[in-house]
Amino acid sequence: MAKAATRLAGRARLLHKARDKTKLPWEALSRPKQQLLFRLVGARPAEPQTPDFAPADVADWFMVSTQTARAWLAKWHEEDFAVPARGERRVRAWRLNEPFADLVRRIRSAVRDGAIA
Numbered sequence: 001m002a003k004a005a006t007r008l009a010g011r012a013r014l015l016h017k018a019r020d021k022t023k024l025p026w027e028a029l030s031r032p033k034q035q036l037l038f039r040l041v042g043a044r045p046a047e048p049q050t051p052d053f054a055p056a057d058v059a060d061w062f063m064v065s066t067q068t069a070r071a072w073l074a075k076w077h078e079e080d081f082a083v084p085a086r087g088e089r090r091v092r093a094w095r096l097n098e099p100f101a102d103l104v105r106r107i108r109s110a111v112r113d114g115a116i117a
Contacts, residue, residue: 025103032062032072033081037100041107050101050108052085052093 026034036053039061043051058069073094076082081100085093096104 025099029081033076035061037096037104040096040104041111048105050096050104052095054093 026037040050055066055069059066073082080097082094083097084091085095
């Protein structure tokens with residue numbers, strides 16, 4: 001029994017080493033950023049471009065206050081994850097910065113084409 005366990009542990013180590021270490025682009029993102037990406041993948045799928053979103057959307061999606069949503073968006077803006085959708089003084093709409101917007105467009109295109117179910 002001990003030999004079988006040792007063999008199994010050795011196999012597991014080999015399989016783990018052999019796994020492709022390439023990370024998908026969103027794996028380095030925080031969980032809220034990942035969730036926002038996938039919210040936008042499903043939002044208005046007929047539109048070819050990545051949809052804009054408001055602090056109220058973020059507040060609704062994450063069940064936080066609009067003040068918290070604005071704070072997150074300000075932080076995401078500093079991190080070049082999100083940018084103002086329009087050049088207003090008071091930002092009311094946001095969009096993802098590249099390359100994240102492109103990632104959403106590619107995933108949406110793959111879903112529309114049936115490459116991803």
